[in-house]
Amino acid sequence: MRKQSSTNLENEMLINGNCDMAYTLDLIGGRWKPSILWRLAYGALRYSDLRRSLPAVSERILILQLREMEADGLISRKVYPEVPPRVEYQLTEVGRSLEPVINVLTAWGSENRPGSERKTPRCPLLTII
Amino acid sequence: MRKQSSTNLENEMLINGNCDMAYTLDLIGGRWKPSILWRLAYGALRYSDLRRSLPAVSERILILQLREMEADGLISRKVYPEVPPRVEYQLTEVGRSLEPVINVLTAWGSENRPGSERKTPRCPLLTII
DNA sequence: CGCATAACTTACATTTATGTTAGTACTTGA
């Protein structure tokens, strides 16, 4: 289940419904969403590849994050009626329009994150695949 | 208390310790942090003014968010040894360097948030003070 | 004295996010 009514929910709706910055943060702020965005930036990936590239995330959580991003219009899910099943995820036009957002967040992190290499800012976990 | 050890914490450290984008999101991603950043962008504010400008946040949560931002180096806390006490919060140099980040997040939200006015993107809750 | 203000803190309670484990349906290949 999800939530129905609470101060917590009311505050979230108040903020996300009025603040552009908070709204954007809400869409990309999940634990694994940056990693997913970085991976899909290079093109479509099927579920099994995405999962293999993220050994630390459990299947349930990965699916949850993908579903949320799909509901928010950032990615699309394409099912191929084959056997074995094939499902490909890719960025939508809206998802691709996040590129400058990702770049600025990454640039700031590169300048300020303790231990950042400061060069070729990226999401190094990517090297896993 | 805080957390000591868990898969959750390990994943958080793994990601924030390696992904510049995730690190940045972690610093500004709290529920009330965008609102606080918007307010302090106009200059220093004392605690009571900050609180009055955010009627929906409880004192405990406001303090928590301020403490985290202070620990992360985004804001500074200046105590004036007066009676009644006076404590002023303001952006640090690092906090001010978030301006382009805020602008890009706001611009994207302005373009994509349902119901966004699309003009003069900002955090309208500001009008409360 | 009693109340008000400032900037909190404490103890407690709830909601939400994240994680674990096992199981599903279908088919191909050994």
Next chain:
DNA sequence: TCAAGTACTAACATAAATGTAAGTTATGCG
């Protein structure tokens, strides 16, 4: 027949974020 691959779902469990209500310390004011 038995394991393996695919893309999940369900039931359960824990961790973290957020919220509520009251209390604290110190002083000035009427």
